[in-house]
Amino acid sequence: MRLRPLIPAFKAGTWLALALMTITGCSRTATSEDAKAWLTGSAQWKLNRVTVNGKPVFNNGQPVEQFGETGFDRYMEEVSFLPDGSFQGRFKGDQRLMSFRWEALASEVVVSDTIPNAGKWHIPYRTMSGEAFEMETETNAYNPPALTRIRLSFVKP
Numbered sequence: 001m002r003l004r005p006l007i008p009a010f011k012a013g014t015w016l017a018l019a020l021m022t023i024t025g026c027s028r029t030a031t032s033e034d035a036k037a038w039l040t041g042s043a044q045w046k047l048n049r050v051t052v053n054g055k056p057v058f059n060n061g062q063p064v065e066q067f068g069e070t071g072f073d074r075y076m077e078e079v080s081f082l083p084d085g086s087f088q089g090r091f092k093g094d095q096r097l098m099s100f101r102w103e104a105l106a107s108e109v110v111v112s113d114t115i116p117n118a119g120k121w122h123i124p125y126r127t128m129s130g131e132a133f134e135m136e137t138e139t140n141a142y143n144p145p146a147l148t149r150i151r152l153s154f155v156k157p
Contacts, residue, residue, distance in 0.1 A: 030125040032104040038130045039081035039102070039109065045133070045154040047077045052142075053149050075152065087111050111135065121152075131156050 050058035076089030087100040109123040127134035
């Protein structure tokens with residue numbers, strides 16, 4: 001069968017509609033239901049990358065040396081999201097299992113300490129898929145009074 005004669009039969013509007021459907025279908029933002037299913041669907045998530053103020057400090061399991069920049073060396077290499085709303089992990093070099101709370105909101109998942117006003121991490125749905133997610137926070141704890149932006153990227157192991 002020859003397809004060449006069929007191609008001109010499609011009008012420009014048809015091609016545009018097909019292109020838009022492809023683009024919107026591939027760029028769909030996660031929902032709270034997607035987030036719950038994806039995050040709890042993996043027994044553990046592995047830390048893949050850490051950036052501080054947009055600069056990498058950890059990549060593919062290895063620290064990246066930064067000279068004269070704000071450092072970040074307290075992180076969890078593996079984390080878990082439990083269906084009961086618990087977020088668990090161990091900080092690097094510490095054997096104690098730490099537990100926090102997570103909640104799926106309208107546009108993001110928020111991970112927070114069980115102590116009020118202790119800080120929060122945000123996982124925007126735009127950074128999430130069934131295979132990976134990014135959590136981010138802003139704090140002045142590392143370099144007061146400057147604001148430090150930290151982003152952690154996790155993947156399924």
